[in-house]
Amino acid sequence: MKKSNLLLICLLIMIIITLFSQLGFAEGNSDRCKRCHDEIKENWEESTHEARGIDCLSCHQTNMKVQQPKEQLCISCHSADSKQTKEKTRMPQQEMVKGTGGFGIKESAPSLMYASGVACIDCHMPKEHDHIFEIDTNEDEPVACISCHTGFQLNDMQRQIDRWQKETNNLMKKVEKLLKEKKVLRNRKLYQRAEFNYKFIKQDGSEGVHNPEYTQELLEVTYQMLKKL
Ligand code: HEC
Ligand code: HEC
Ligand code: HEC
Ligand code: HEC
Numbered sequence: 305m306k307k308s309n310l311l312l313i314c315l316l317i318m319i320i321i322t323l324f325s326q327l328g329f330a331e332g333n334s335d336r337c338k339r340c341h342d343e344i345k346e347n348w349e350e351s352t353h354e355a356r357g358i359d360c361l362s363c364h365q366t367n368m369k370v371q372q373p374k375e376q377l378c379i380s381c382h383s384a385d386s387k388q389t390k391e392k393t394r395m396p397q398q399e400m401v402k403g404t405g406g407f408g409i410k411e412s413a414p415s416l417m418y419a420s421g422v423a424c425i426d427c428h429m430p431k432e433h434d435h436i437f438e439i440d441t442n443e444d445e446p447v448a449c450i451s452c453h454t455g456f457q458l459n460d461m462q463r464q465i466d467r468w469q470k471e472t473n474n475l476m477k478k479v480e481k482l483l484k485e486k487k488v489l490r491n492r493k494l495y496q497r498a499e500f501n502y503k504f505i506k507q508d509g510s511e512g513v514h515n516p517e518y519t520q521e522l523l524e525v526t527y528q529m530l531k532k533l
């Protein structure tokens with residue numbers, strides 16, 4: 305092959321590479337997605353995910369589809385033994401909606417909504433465009449709920465959430481008080497199990513919403529455990 309031909313080919317390859325990287329195809333990170341999807345980028349920037357380095361490609365594949373089916377995507381990280389995040393934070397939301405993982409209740413007790421097939425994104429991402437993932441109770445409409453509960457008003461949603469959270473928080477306070485009182489017994493197995501249950505509910509973060517009945521039952525059981533000590 306002539307030297308000039310070889311040079312020409314090299315030059316061509318270089319031009320192609322430059323062109324592709326201009327378009328963003330050669331980049332191995334999420335920056336290229338943000339260049340075109342700037343509205344979603346801004347939305348995502350308000351999320352805890354952004355703060356924790358969970359980027360577009362943590363959830364999307366390079367072919368733009370989400371990496372897993374919708375039912376799996378969130379719980380691949382939001383589960384007690386997830387190894388997908390470098391975070392030390394435990395995020396046992398999967399266990400909570402399924403009603404497993406706490407000490408003292410043998411049967412699993414999935415929430416009514418989970419058992420009916422309601423997935424994380426049904427509430428946390430009511431509009432596909434929405435990339436904040438937090439439940440916005442300040443919206444004009446209870447968007448997190450009305451896709452299924454038609455006729456729900458914003459007040460209904462807030463009242464329902466408040467009721468669940470209030471019941472949970474009252475019981476949490478009672479358990480917390482006993483945990484403090486009996487701290488000298490912290491080496492006992494029963495104490496550790498009670499403390500585990502308490503933390504499990506804290507780490508879930510929904511204050512009972514993810515599985516109201518299971519949360520309350522677990523807290524009753526936990527309270528009795530501590531009473532017994
Ligand atoms: C060159 C611009 C460009 C880049 C770069 C880009 N997109 Fe897109 N994307 C678009 C356009 C245009 C559409 C179609 C219109 C729309 O839905 O906004 C689209 C659609 C999508 C859709 C919806 C697909 C569907 O079937 O409904 C997803 C999801 C998506 N992009 C994710 C990504 C991700 C993730 C990245 C980074 C890996 C990315 N995009 C990079 C321009 C781009
Ligand atoms: C925590 C997971 C997660 C992260 C992080 C994430 N997405 Fe998504 N994204 C989703 C899910 C889930 C959907 C809905 C997919 C579906 O319904 O098939 C979606 C949908 C989309 C769509 C289509 C929605 C529409 O309006 O047409 C685009 C475009 C998109 N994402 C771009 C991005 C970009 C750009 C980033 C980074 C700034 C990003 N996503 C980060 C989970 C995520
Ligand atoms: C790649 C792993 C990963 C995936 C996938 C993921 N998350 Fe997250 N998510 C995290 C991490 C890490 C945090 C930060 C937790 C912390 O620091 O408390 C977080 C935080 C959150 C928060 C805010 C919690 C807070 O304390 O502010 C919500 C809500 C949330 N995620 C919902 C979702 C939903 C809904 C999905 C599915 C669309 C999803 N996440 C998918 C890793 C992930
Ligand atoms: C029925 C609707 C619904 C479903 C389904 C649901 N959540 Fe939630 N989630 C909520 C509500 C409501 C809150 C409480 C929000 C608040 O108090 O601000 C919450 C709280 C959270 C939090 C804590 C947010 C924070 O700011 O600390 C995380 C993380 C979370 N959910 C993730 C998930 C994951 C992962 C799934 C699926 C396993 C899921 N959620 C399923 C409604 C739902």
Ligand code: HEC
Nearest residue numbers: 416417420422423426427448449451452453461464465516
């Ligand atoms: C994807 C659909 C869907 C979404 C989104 C959804 N729900 Fe539900 N919800 C259901 C289904 C299905 C049931 C079970 C219905 C039954 O068996 O009667 C249910 C049951 C309920 C119940 C009665 C059972 C119980 O656990 O006490 C309440 C209350 C409720 N939902 C409130 C809410 C609230 C508040 C939101 C928003 C934060 C919400 N739902 C979001 C589908 C949904």
